[in-house]
Amino acid sequence: MQRLIQANGQPHFGLFEQAPDEINYRDFDFRSPMGRPLGRLAKWRRFHQFQxxxxxxxxxxxxxxxxxxxxxxxxxxxxxxxxxxRMLEHQFKLPLGFGTDFSQRPNDGICELRSGRNLLRLENRGADKRLLVELRDGTRIDAQFSEAEPAFQPMCLNTPTATNGWVYAQKVAGVRCTGQITSELGEFDLAELGAFAHHDWSAGYMRPETCWNWACLSGQAGALRVGLNLSCGVNETSFTENCFWLDGELLKVDTVRFEFDRDEPLRPWTIRSFDGQVELRFEAHGLHQERMNLGIMASNFKQIFGRFRGELRPHGRPAVSIDNLWGFVEDQYVKW
Known part of the structure; x- marks a missing residue:
């Protein structure tokens, strides 16, 4: 598929075997909930993208x-x-996106943010993905992975949202990662650490006020390379983004339920899928959080990292034991 939006102004929906060449959102026939055509300003204001x-x-x-x-x-x-x-954290907020540049080509483009002497850059070149971070305090991250060797099937999905929107999501988890990191925490060779990576490229017309939970893990479970992507709250309209990977093979999962204490997010979480393929317990070790309330925009964001235990039960196959694998969960409210 060359472009996500068709000639009639409507998106392609569903699960795709490969990513669209371009998320051509400007060609979308964007309308109000009452059916009134909306112009270029509304298309720009409501389109959101993250990686x-x-x-x-x-x-x-x-x-x-x-x-x-x-x-x-x-x-x-x-x-x-x-x-x-120990933990190092840096946050950047730039009015109207000055200092940022975002490509709408998921597998052929660069998204970056520059703030003074700080650079965050994510490069997508076909099956090859790269993260480059250079900060004024001397922190440098240069990490990359490839979906080509060994072969990996990314999850590519477009779902309708609310009355008049859609969300394209492209997810990867359970791939080996290489590269170098230099920071106050020390110098690290990611290949020597046996590091894994996960990646998310998402864009579209999301609900103006929404919330979601998300879980992701990557690692080695016995002889298998395992990755997991689960979400509740964004992409459950007609389709779901829920899946896990075994040695790069994509296996879909039904809807999931996150059970946790929102007031104490560092307490254990339980995550189960409706179809019985996922039964996990998550124990937190730390978190990154941000809060922002500007009236017209607001966010209450918690990304928590820790360890997963439990089982993945692919249909017709032996269960996969998940024993102390590192990963992430997320609790997010946003108004945009």
Whole structure:
């Protein structure tokens, strides 16, 4: 598929074997809930895009996100050292997205944020993905992975949202990661750490006020490379983004339920799928959180990292034991 939006102004919906070449949102026939055609300003204001790159190993955990929210460009990066409990965090908020540049080509483009001497960049070149972070405090992250060798099937999905929107999501988890990290926490070679990566490229016309939970893990379970992507609250209209990967093979999962204490998110979480393929318990070790309330825009965001235990039960196959694998959960409220 070359373009997500068809000639009639309507999106392609469903699960795709491969990503569209372009998320051509400007060609979308965007209308109000009452059917009135909306113009270019409304298309720009309501279109949101974000990208996330996560790193997982026993010795180092990291995450970097970029978001283009029309009225603001937002980015964050953090590194967590489990052995010492030390954490480095940096957040950036740029009015109207000045200093940001976002490509609408999921597999052929660059999304980046520049703020003074700080750079966050995510590069997508076909099956190859790269994270480059250079900060004024000397922190440098250069991490990459490939979906080509060994072969990996990303999850590519477009779902309708609310009355008049849609969300395209492209997810990867359970791939080996290479590269170098230099920071106050030390110097790290990701290949030597046996690090894994996960990646999220999402864009579209999301609900103006929404919330979601998300879970992701990547690691080695016995002889299998395992990745997991579960969500509740964004992409459950007609289709779901829920899935896990075994040695790069994509296996779909039904809807999921997150059970946790919103007031105490560092207490254990339980995550179960309706079809019985997922039964997991998550124990937190730390979190990255942000709160923002500007009236017309608001966010209450918690990304929590820790360890998963439980089972994945693919239909017609032996169960896969998940024993202390690192990963993430998320609790997010947003108005945009």
């Amino acid at each position: 996330y790159f996560g790193l997982i190993s026993d010795q180092l955990i990291g995450g970097c996100a970029l978001a283009s929210l029309s009225l603001a460009g937002i980015g964050f990066v953090y590194l967590f050292h489990p052995a010492s409990g």
